[in-house]
Amino acid sequence: MNISYNWLKDLIDTRLSVEETACELTRVGLAVEGVHPHGDDHVFDIDLTSNRPDCLSHLGVARELAVIRNSKLKNKNSETEGKPKAENQTLVNIEDADLCHRFTARILRNVKIGQSPQWLVDRLEAIGERAINNVADITNYVMHELGQPMHSFDLDKLTENRIVVRRAKNGETITTLDEVERKLDDRMLAICDAKKPVAVAGVMGGLASGITETTTNVLLEVAYFDRANIRATSRKLNLATEASYRFERGVDIENLIRASNRATELICELAGGEAAEFIDVYPTKFTPSEVESADISAATRRLTGLDVSTEDCNRILNALGIVVSDESAIRDPQSTIYLSPSWRHDIAIEEDLVEEVARHAGYEKIADELPPAFGAGEYQPTELRERRLRYCLAALGFDEALSYSFIDLRHDGPFQLVPHLVDGTLEEKFVTLRDSVIEGAVRMRPTILPGLLEAVRLNMNHQRRDIKLFEIGKVFAAVGGDGLPKEQKLLALALTGSELQEGRSMTGRPLDLYDAKGAIEAALGSAGIASVSCRASEATHLRLGQSAEILIGDQVLGYVGRLSEDVAARYKFRQAVFVAELDIATALAGPGDLIAYKPLAKFPGVARDVSFVVPRRVELGAILSEVSEVGIDLCRKASFVDVYEGKGLAENERSVTIRLEYRSDERTLTEEEVEPLHQMIVDQVTNKLGIVVRV
Amino acid sequence: MSEEERQIQGIREAFEQEFERFAALNLDGMALSDAEARLQELRELRIRQTGKRSAIAGAMKLIGRVAPHERSAFGQLVQSVEKLIAGTIDAAEILLSDHISAARTELERLDVTLPGRRPRTGHLHPITILRQRIEDIFVAMGYAIEDDREIETDYYNFDALNIPEAHPARESQDTFYTTKGFALRSQTSTVQIRAMERRGVPIRILAPGRVFRRDTPDMTHTPMFHQLEGLCVDKGITMGHLKGTVTEWLKRMYGPDTVTRFRPSYFPFTEPSAEFDFSCFKCAGTGVFESERCRPCKGSGWIELGGSGMVHPNVLRSCGVDPTVYSGFAFGFGLERMTALMYNIDDIRHMFENDVRFLEQFR
Incomplete structure (x- = not known):
């Protein structure tokens, strides 16, 4: 403005x-x-x-x-007062008074349309308005001066030279001043002549009835329309104007005659017109809204802490046109009734009065103070563990991503979603937006992975080959009936390329599935969850044979693996990309693993390594569980050493080396004691699993 | 000169002759391996010249042949030659050894300016970094962090917040709707309602979270962003408490000299309402930084941060709180804007592109 x-x-x-x-x-x-x-x-x-x-x-x-500054507005008397009133009351007829609360019309005759004088042009240009012709400029000028939008018709183009204010009929059309033909309907208010709409009330005038160079007789409309209706019409026609902007927010219904007179006076002075008939149809009289306040000074203190005397409060309010009702003392001596002026549509309750007082008394005078203590501060229940998890992933080289919650519909198909997120019995399993501002992105993501993979692609496009990203965020799924959608917090990772060293450009070992798994284990471990395991499982977006479920205890919480060829091809990835996604909310909902101290060993142990040649389908997990099946108490620990495949082994074989540690709490074990135990374990493992020891 | 003395003289001359190539040895720029070979030769020479079967050791036997009155003088002569030989070799060996150890040091000298060996560290998102800092400050001030739904009903997103049907903020061009008619929350103020329903009053909460508005992405807009909302409701809460709380937070964030400014404004869910600014963290409110117009505050000295006010009585009522007994303040602001100002980020779309070149600048 x-x-x-x-x-x-x-x-x-x-x-x-x-x-x-x-x-x-x-x-x-x-x-x-x-x-x-x-x-x-x-x-x-x-x-x-x-x-x-x-x-x-x-x-x-x-x-x-x-x-x-407690200064005074200049009172401008208008010379037009006392000019003739209309004799013919049929000049204006309001049929739909619910939408048009007041309508005034002034006839001006012998008007000469031409250019505005320079002072008027300057004024308009100063505030960024363009001069058109004297009558149009005057109505625009008065709107910016007094706030009242108005419209001038060419009187001679109005059928029967009269105005009817009514709802438009369905199917009626009007070409507005911007030369667009607009379809009206029976919820829009139209200004009509005896036959047809000549203006969309409060929004824009019609082209046919508008002022032209040949206009001599003008009908000047100054009116007040229902705010919500103007808003609705403006939205429906997708037409916002200076007039509709003001009408929908509310103009001053009591200011119509002043505005009309001001414009009339200027038209007479600058366009040579003569003021003729005037009519004011005012079916819905203004009633000021009443605001009751028992003690405005106390209310101000209660809400703002400011000390403003009742006298000062009233001075401010009066200056703003908010006056104490004459009936105030009669109706209730315990409280004061304030009347809101016709130009204020926002004063309804005592708090509104307090704001008027406070902003003029000055917010800067309100003294800073801290509220009294109440209770202890608290984080979200999982926040502190989430932080450890974030720091851990960052330490492992993962950058934290944040991606949009809405994704492209095309991404839905290939991803296996975390268990229990989606209700498979529903016809519509997902949450979809009616539309979006990003083309196609109307699905509220049921998985974080598409966003992360998009980020991987963006970084690859910037010649970055070694990428590790994670994101913690919500995913969404529909629920049955009218329920609000399910929202669930997940953790997702994406990694590709090779290991990076800080400050060194040369990359290290290429990343593989175990980097993804290790990151999940480390992250959950940092949050106090050590019982993480993986089980081979075929997730739709992961490559067969390099795909696993992530379990905490025996609960499946997500998937980790190498992205399938199919999905990788969608993103045009030409190198292996590893991803993981899991339900972090459920993972962190539990208490975390308890830590129980185990006494330190008093005697040294004996470690024996053994390598088995196994078909690829035999997993380390199976070997380790066979070892514990044997039940040798002195065998305290069985751990993974290494895996080897390649030269010296058949194509379908690999060699798995494990380390068995034997130890007693009573004495130092000898080789002779350990050997038969070790042999017993090795024999049983090879027999049970049908595998052999590598020699 | 006696025969014996001549013999000693001969030994000495023979030594000097053999030692000559060491005497003339030029160590400057001599390679380590050469120096080591020379040292080896020198040690062999020492054995030859001073060992049990050396000429000078044999000369000691001559003492018996010398006339008794000359023995003492002769003995001294032999000893002096012996000393000369040993001393000369010692000196040469020290020189060589020093050269060798210096050369070896040089050979093993490391460039300590090379980077330390460690895996590349990842980085937290700047939004996370800022959110955590602010959460820490408010938890220390006794606030509970709240998180809540991102998809809401119109009731929580609008009605309960005193945003009437006809309010511009409610128009669907600003709000995302699901096909089932739920709104993506357009402000974190929804959490005010949820939290008051759940916890009742008195209450002090801080609610960070994602919000959504139908803005086409550009330098200063994204259709999704993060807000942080604070709420304090109790008996006797005033705007003074609002100002005090916001000022305390910003002082802890940007230093004790930070000052705030509250300007009257309008929000449907607060009355009275205020926008708050704080003195620029870069130019300390002067508007000038390094004799140029300060960038974050555009030379004004003030950074406009967020909206605030006293919770509207209709909002309290919709949560079953009696506004004649309780009053409260609320404030909110956008994390992206704050992040962009703090780190001088010119395009907030970067926040959701996850370009590692962007992400790795924050820690």
């Missing part, structure tokens, strides 16, 4: 400089975002909040200024 400093001074006696004015307006909530010189004038760029349509004019801003 642009406001001219010189124009303001026409309306108010003020000694405030340009800078002081900007500063004071900002202080009371009319944020001056910039001051721009224009000739000998200065223009304020004011950012108005949506509750203050009364300040969408110079008069409105002047009113705020008047409160600040």
Whole structure:
């Protein structure tokens, strides 16, 4: 909203400089975002909040200024007062008074359409408006001065030279001033002549009935329309104008005659017109909203901590046009009834009055204070463990990603979702948006992986080959009936390329499935969960044979593995990409593993390594569980050493080396004692699994 | 000169002759391996010249042949030659050894400016870093961190927040809706309602989270972003407490000299309402940094951060809280904006592109 400093001074006696004015307006909530010189004038760029349509004019801003310095608005008497009233009451007929609360019309005859004088052009240009012709410029000028949108018709183009205000009929059309033909319906208010719509009420006039160079007789409309209806019409027609902007926020219904008179006076003066008949149809009289306050000073103190005497409160409120009702004392001596002025649509409750008092008394006068203590601070239950998990992943070289919660529908198919997220019995399992601002992205993600893989691709496009990313965020799934969708927090990883060293460009070992698994184990371990395991399992988006379920205890919480060729091809990945996704909310919901101290060994142990040649389908897990099956108490630990495949072994074989540790709590074991035990374990494992020891 | 003395003289001359190539040895720039070979030769020479079967050792036997009155003088002569030989070799050996150890040090000298050996460290997202810092400050001030639904009903997203049907914020061009008619929350204020319903009052909570608005992505807008919402409701809470709390938080965040400014504003869910600014962390509110216009605050000295106010009585009522007994304040702001200001990020779309070149700049 642009406001001219010189124009303001026409309306108010003020000694405030340009800078002081900007500063004071900002202080009371009319944020001056910039001051721009224009000739000998200065223009304020004011950012108005949506509750203050009364300040969408110079008069409105002047009113705020008047409160600040307790100065006085200039009272402009109009010479048009006393000009003839219409004899013919049929000039204006309001059929739908629920949508048109007041309508005034002024006839002006012998008007000469032409250019506006320079002072008028300058004023309009200062606030960024373009001059068109004298009558159009005057209506525009008065709107910016007094806040009242108005419209001028060519009287001679109105059938029967009269106005009917009614709902449009379905199927009626009108070509508006912007030369677009618009379809009206019976929920829109139209200004009509005897036959047809000549304007969309409060939004835009019709082209056919508008002012042209040949116009001589003008009908000037100044009216008040129902706010919600103008808003709805404007949205429906996708047509927002300066007029609709003001009408839908609310104009001053009591200001119509002043505005009409001001415009009439200017048209007579600048376009040679003669003021003729005037009619004011006012079916829905303004009643000020009443706000009750037992003690405005106390209310101000209670809500803001400011000490403002009742006298000062009332001075501020009065200056803003909020007056104490004459009936106040009669109706209830215990409280005061304030009446809101016709230009304020936002004063309804005592708190609104408090805000008016506080902003003019000054927010800067409110003393800083901390609230009294109450209770102890607390994080979200899983936050601190989540933090450890984040730090752990970062230490392992993972960068934290955040991606959009909505993804492209095309991503749905290939991904195996974490267990129990989606209700398979539903016809519509997912949450979908009606539309999006990013093309195609209407699915509320049921998996984080598409976002992460998109990020992997973006980084690869920037010549980065070695990438480790993780994200913690919510995914969504539909629930049956009318229930709100399910929201669940997941952890996802994506990694590809080789190991990186800080500060060194040469890469190390290529990453593989065990890096993904290791990261999950380390991350969960850092959050106090050590009982993480993996079990071979075929997830749809993972490559067969390199795909596993992630378990905590015996609960499956997600999947880890190498991205399948099929999915990799969708992203044009030409190197192996490993991903993992798991239900972190469930993982962290439990208490975490208890730690129980085990006494330190007093005697040294004996370690024996043994390598088995196994078919590839035989897993380490099977070997280790066979070892414990044997049940040798002195065998304290069986651990993985290495795996080997290649030269010296058949194609379908690999060699797995494990280390068995023998130890007694009573004595130092000898080789002779250990040997038969070790042999017994090795024999049983080879027999049970049908495998052989590698020699 | 006696025969014996001549013999000693001969030994000495023979030594000097053999030692000559060591005497003339030029160590400058001599390679380590050469020096080591020379040292080896020198040690062999020492054995030859000073060992049990050396000429000088044999000369000691001559003492018996010398006339008794000359023995003492002769003995001294032999000893002096012996000393000369040993001393000369010692000196040469020290020189060589020093050279060798210096050369070896040089050979093993490391470039300590090479990077330490460690795996590349990953980085937390700047939004996470900031969120955690702010959470820590408010937990220390007795606030509970709340997290809640991202998909909401219109009731929680609008009605309960006193945003009426006709309010511009409610128009569907600003809000995402699911096909079933649920809204993606357009502000974290929804958590005010959920938390008050769940916890009752008095209450002090801080709710960080994702919010969604139908903005086409550009330098300063993304359709998804993060807000942080604070709420404090109790008996006797005033705007003074709001100002005190926000100021305390920003002082802990940006240093004790930080000052705040509250300006009247309008939000449907607060009355009175205020926007809050704080003195620029870069130029300390002067508007000038390194004699140029300060960037984060655009030279104004103030950074506009968020919205705040006293919780609207309708909001309290919709949570079953009596506004004549309780009052409260709420404030909220966007984390992306704060992050962008702090790190001088010119395009907030970077926050969700996950370009590692972006992510690795934060820790």
